[in-house]
Amino acid sequence: MRYSQAFIKTFKETPRQATSINQTLLERGSYIYQVGSGIFAFLPLGYRVYDKIRKIIVEELEKIGCQEVFLPILHPAELWKKTGRLNEIGNELLKVSSSEKDEFVLAMTHEEVITPLAKSKITSYADLPLILNQISKKIRNEARPRGGLIRLKEFNMQDAYSFHATAEQLDQTFNDFVTAYLKIFERLQLKTIIVEASSGIMGGSGSKEFMLINEAGEDKVLICPQCGKAFNFEVAPKDRKCPQDGEVLNEKKAIELAHIFKLGSKYADSFDLKFVDKDGQSKPVLMGCYGIGLDRLMASIVEAHHDEKGIIWPEEASPYQVILIDLTNGKAEKFYQKMMAAGLEVLYDDRDVSAGIKFADADLLGISYRAVVSEKTGDEIEVKKRDQEKSSLITLDKFIDQLRK
Template sequence: MFQSKFFAKTLRDIPKEAITKNHQLLLKGCYINQLISGVWTLNPLGLRVLKKIESIIREEINNIGGQEIFMPALQPRELWGRSGRWEKMDPPLFKFKDRHDKWLTLGSTHEEVVTDLAAQYVKSYKDLPLALYQIQNKFRNEMRSSGGLLRVREFVMKDLYSFHINKEDLDQYYEKAKQAYLEIYKRCSLKVIPVEASSGTIGGNCSHEFMVLSGSGEDKIAVCEKCNWGANSEILKGKYFCPHCGRELQAASSIEAGHIFKLGAIYSEKMGLSFMDADGKQKPVIMGCYGIGVGRLMAIIVECLSDEKGIVWPKSVAPFDVHLLCLDTKDKDINKKTTEIYNNLIEAGFDVLFDDRDESASVKLKDADLIGIPTRLVISQKTGNKVEYKERANSKIELLSADEISQKLKREA
């Protein structure tokens, strides 16, 4: 991609209300653009990252037997009446009437729709277990939206729902889902602490939140600084010690990066999802649900992986593999050499952003640090026959030949 034609204009000045790192850096780097409070456009850079995160999530959820579907955002009041949540949801639902005077909502979650869907197909124990998921837009009528992509009113979420013949089968799957979640965070270079949590208006009797330690976090958890074991901060009302190593737990700011629930039979009983068991008896289906906000994960990665100059994307989710900077675009030879290297990298399968803009070296270097692509290559009159190689995550600069560059990139891909 030629940066001179790329839909990305970095900003030097951003609004004062941008306090969190993800808000500041994603805005400055032209990853996102705000339409109204808590409602964001993903520009090409932002969408590239989101799609990378989505595909990591998709792979891990497919690995535990999830089957992808796509449910509508538009949902009838009638379904929410059956679950009893039309009035109860917190944050509240967006509600409005269609031209036939029927109440509708833009779903903030899909337990109602998916339970109703499963009820139309699941009849026997032979149809279970079943795991359905989607990556789809959700809507929340938040009182205040702030913090960039951390607290929003419309967002992309992966929501997985599992259906089982009994509690033991749910317990087993829940553990698998927990492991899949840990794998997702690991692949995004995030350290999370699973913490037992309250189930809120989703319901059920057991749930875990995956917390990332971060100064900008709104939540407090109790954490052991030695072994990273964590618990709900409610226990901090007294002195509490880590069950693994005996250290006293400390309060720490954290951000929720995902939430999983054992729902049990609460939705299936209310909404008529039952099956005929092997013993010939009709029983309610036992359910679990598992959510990750995809844009939120992107925000959390920025909160955790950035420095004073900008974002430091892990390779797994970076918008491009390589940022190729030509610092002397007016020099024909340099330009030709850079274009050759660009073409070779593209041919070798790398995703390259080629800064061919008519801008000063300092603007280009600043933008490269801000945007945060993992590998930066610089070609200028100064680099002569060589190419300057630098990784965003460290300060080491090497001068390498074009061949050495492609070998090094291939090794590290």
């Protein structure tokens, strides 16, 4: 992509409406556009990052047997009456209607759709276990959206639902999700801790949260300085001491990146979802659900990886692999063509602006590698990683090899 043609207009000032680092840097870098309170659009750069995050999630979840579906966000209110959540949840659940008969709920979560859907196919123990995953919009009528992309009214979420014949099957899948989620966060260079949590509106028998310790977080966790065991505030011991070693727990701010639940038979009971077991008996299907907010994940990467100049994307989330900067009169063109031919994702800064502006924008955008072509670089390029100070002169072939690894 040529920068001169790209839909990118950066700016230096902190946006007036921004209350967080992620919103400031993502807006300044032309990644996002604020449509309203808690409502954002992804611009081309932001959508590229979103798409990369999405692919990492799908890849890791396919490894544990998830199959992808795509569910509607407009739900007949009738379905939400069956679980009782139509009235239980309150104002956060957005309802729309055109007449008395035509009442709908905008998806805040998808148990009310996925459970009857599963019921239409599951009949026997041989159909289980089953894990269906989706990445789609969620609507939550948040009274006070805040933190940039951290707490939104409309957001993109990965939510998977698992169906089981036995508690052991459910435990196995629950543990598989722990492994897969940790792998996803590791690839995005986010060090998370897992805390026991309360199940809230989801109900069920057990849940865990994946927390990123970060000042931008609005959640709090209590961590034992001795053994590292962590607790969500709601389930922490009353005396704030670690049950294992008696140490006083430290309070830290954190961002909740993911939440997983053992739902048990709660939703199966509401929709009469049963299967015939090996012994010929009809039994309720056990369920689990597992979710990651993608917008919040993107925001968290920015909160965890930035400096005073801008964003520092982990390589796997970077919108392009390399930003190629031309400080000559078009000498970089042949390097750009070769990079494109080699299949690299390149943003080529071919603009007629000063070197200072090009370097400042490269730092703000945070693309993992910067490659400079100047009158001094000869047949080579000067490469610098965004998170390092030192640059080095290398041949294009060597650089391409390095990125392919």
